[in-house]
Amino acid sequence: MTSAPHSASATAPRLTAVTLVLVLGVITTLLDTTIVNIALDHLHTSFHASIADTQWVVTAYLLAYVAVIPVSGWASERFGTRRVWMFSVAAFLLGSLLCGIAPSLGSLVGFRILQGIGGGMVMPVTITILTRAAGRERIGQAIATLGFMGQIAPILGPLIGGSIIDSIGWRWLFFVNLPICVTALVLAPLFLPVGHADSAHSLDILGFLLLTTGVVGVAYGVSQAAGIKGFAATGSWLPLAVGAAFIGAYTAYSLRAKRPALLDVRVFARRSFGLSSVITFVSGFSLYAMMFLLPLFYQQLRGNSVFATGLLLIPQGLGTMCFILVNKRLAGRIDTRLVIAGGVILAMIGTLPFALSGSTGGGALLLAGQFLQGFGNSAVSLPVMTLAFTGLSHAETPRGSAAFSVVQRVGAPFGVTVIAVILQSYLSGSNGSPEALGSAYSTTFWRVLILSAIPLLLAFFIKTSRTTPTA
Numbered sequence: 001m002t003s004a005p006h007s008a009s010a011t012a013p014r015l016t017a018v019t020l021v022l023v024l025g026v027i028t029t030l031l032d033t034t035i036v037n038i039a040l041d042h043l044h045t046s047f048h049a050s051i052a053d054t055q056w057v058v059t060a061y062l063l064a065y066v067a068v069i070p071v072s073g074w075a076s077e078r079f080g081t082r083r084v085w086m087f088s089v090a091a092f093l094l095g096s097l098l099c100g101i102a103p104s105l106g107s108l109v110g111f112r113i114l115q116g117i118g119g120g121m122v123m124p125v126t127i128t129i130l131t132r133a134a135g136r137e138r139i140g141q142a143i144a145t146l147g148f149m150g151q152i153a154p155i156l157g158p159l160i161g162g163s164i165i166d167s168i169g170w171r172w173l174f175f176v177n178l179p180i181c182v183t184a185l186v187l188a189p190l191f192l193p194v195g196h197a198d199s200a201h202s203l204d205i206l207g208f209l210l211l212t213t214g215v216v217g218v219a220y221g222v223s224q225a226a227g228i229k230g231f232a233a234t235g236s237w238l239p240l241a242v243g244a245a246f247i248g249a250y251t252a253y254s255l256r257a258k259r260p261a262l263l264d265v266r267v268f269a270r271r272s273f274g275l276s277s278v279i280t281f282v283s284g285f286s287l288y289a290m291m292f293l294l295p296l297f298y299q300q301l302r303g304n305s306v307f308a309t310g311l312l313l314i315p316q317g318l319g320t321m322c323f324i325l326v327n328k329r330l331a332g333r334i335d336t337r338l339v340i341a342g343g344v345i346l347a348m349i350g351t352l353p354f355a356l357s358g359s360t361g362g363g364a365l366l367l368a369g370q371f372l373q374g375f376g377n378s379a380v381s382l383p384v385m386t387l388a389f390t391g392l393s394h395a396e397t398p399r400g401s402a403a404f405s406v407v408q409r410v411g412a413p414f415g416v417t418v419i420a421v422i423l424q425s426y427l428s429g430s431n432g433s434p435e436a437l438g439s440a441y442s443t444t445f446w447r448v449l450i451l452s453a454i455p456l457l458l459a460f461f462i463k464t465s466r467t468t469p470t471a
Contacts, residue, residue, distance in 0.1 A: 017191040018133045019145050022126045024184035025089045028096075028177040029119035030149055033061070034157025038295075038306055039170050046170060047105040059223050060109045064116025066219045066409050070211045070263045072124040073399035074203055081132075081195030081398070085125045086188050091118030093181035100174035115174075120409075127401040131389050133193060143386045144324055148378075152317045158295055159310025166307065207262040210250035215406055217243025222414050230421035263406065264399040267392065271463055273400065276388035277407045279340075279380070279458050284415020285451035286347065287377045292416045293423070293444065294370070297354065301437050315367045319374025327382070336383050340459040343379025346372045348452045355445035358438040380455055387462065415451075422447050 037058060044054040075084045095115025102108035127146065134142035164172050221240030225231045231240070254261035268274045294316075298309040327339075350372030353365040385404075392400045426440035 021187045030153035035161035038161045061112040061116040064113040065120035068120040072121045073402035076398040080197035082192045088121035096174040096177040100171045124401040124405040140386045155313045162306030214246030272387045272391045276384045281411030282454045284411040288412040289419035315370040316374035319371040320378045323375045323378035343376040344456040347376030
């Protein structure tokens with residue numbers, strides 16, 4: 001099968017084929033974080049290592065992941081999107097294989113870096129390929145596919161990870177990626193468009209050093225804020241400050257640069273892209289925070305197993321799917337601002353049962369609340385992501401995708417860490433009784449509810465438009 005020209009959108013059947021191949025590459029990287037996170041306690045025991053040392057299995061992956069995002073846009077333009085995408089999936093595949101056979105914790109951490117390099121480039125390059133193949137008129141359909149996977153992965157992760165740990169051992173947490181990645185690499189040359197490669201694009205070394213140092217510094221600072229002192233700990237605020245300074249220096253440098261910047265900061269000045277990025281960032285306080293809180297709520301407070309928790313989280317995924325089906329019917333009839341605002345309100349209503357519950361009872365209300373959260377959060381994240389990319393030209397898409405991915409990968413853990421610090425402060429002040437634990441979680445859920453209102457306020461600053469089809 002021949003590849004479509006890089007400048008033209010794909011036909012409907014070809015877009016379906018492109019989407020399926022891209023999803024194969026993306027799904028493993030999205031599931032990886034949650035699958036590995038729930039195995040940290042098991043790894044800590046298996047390697048007879050401290051919890052602090054074991055945490056580097058997650059931290060090393062995160063830092064490598066965010067470090068390569070800024071360069072993904074340049075790489076797509078320099079070598080072509082399909083070639084870069086296949087390299088990224090192959091790097092993730094090799095990293096997964098090596099992680100699965102790692103003989104020690106140190107080697108596992110090292111191989112996680114390779115895995116993170118591949119995983120970090122997969123998503124922004126996927127967005128570039130998919131939005132270009134879809135064209136403006138079908139960009140909502142493309143974004144819905146990625147958005148659905150982005151929200152369903154944290155729900156399936158504990159279920160899959162728990163099953164693997166309980167049955168065949170931790171090494172299969174990584175081996176499970178292999179057949180999926182191999183299939184993606186076999187199908188990619190047949191269905192993915194080649195993408196334009198321009199050898200004239202040379203890497204901006206200074207911009208790369210400034211931006212990568214800044215993003216990695218911020219990501220590391222956020223990852224170190226989950227302790228007792230939170231962001232007040234030197235290990236947190238110092239790298240955050242250094243990272244912010246480097247990002248500021250890169251912004252000033254890129255605005256003065258005569259050639260295309262590594263990551264185009266000017267796209268944030270556009271109303272649709274800028275507001276979408278801000279809403280995506282602050283959603284870390286609600287959407288991603290709930291993904292972090294709910295497994296802990298069910299396991300620590302309710303005493304459920306990892307596998308049972310995965311089953312209890314299924315209503316969120318059902319809510320996501322229902323929004324996609326409803327939005328397809330209502331596309332073009334409702335102002336996007338109202339869709340986003342309504343989604344925020346539904347997600348807030350869905351949080352109420354958790355804020356009001358204790359250690360027992362209310363199971364049906366909790367499940368209904370999760371359904372509303374899945375529906376509401378999808379009504380926020382999918383239209384917002386669609387708005388961000390609708391205003392980008394064909395040439396701006398690679399670097400715009402990288403910019404948006406940076407916002408996502410920094411905003412999500414930042415919001416989660418803020419909520420984690422809040423929860424930790426209440427837990428440390430409790431006596432460990434079920435009533436005290438229930439009060440700590442309840443108060444934290446109320447904080448999430450309050451912070452959820454921020455996207456509600458921002459929604460009304462979005463330019464009036466009608467929703468686009470997302471399924």
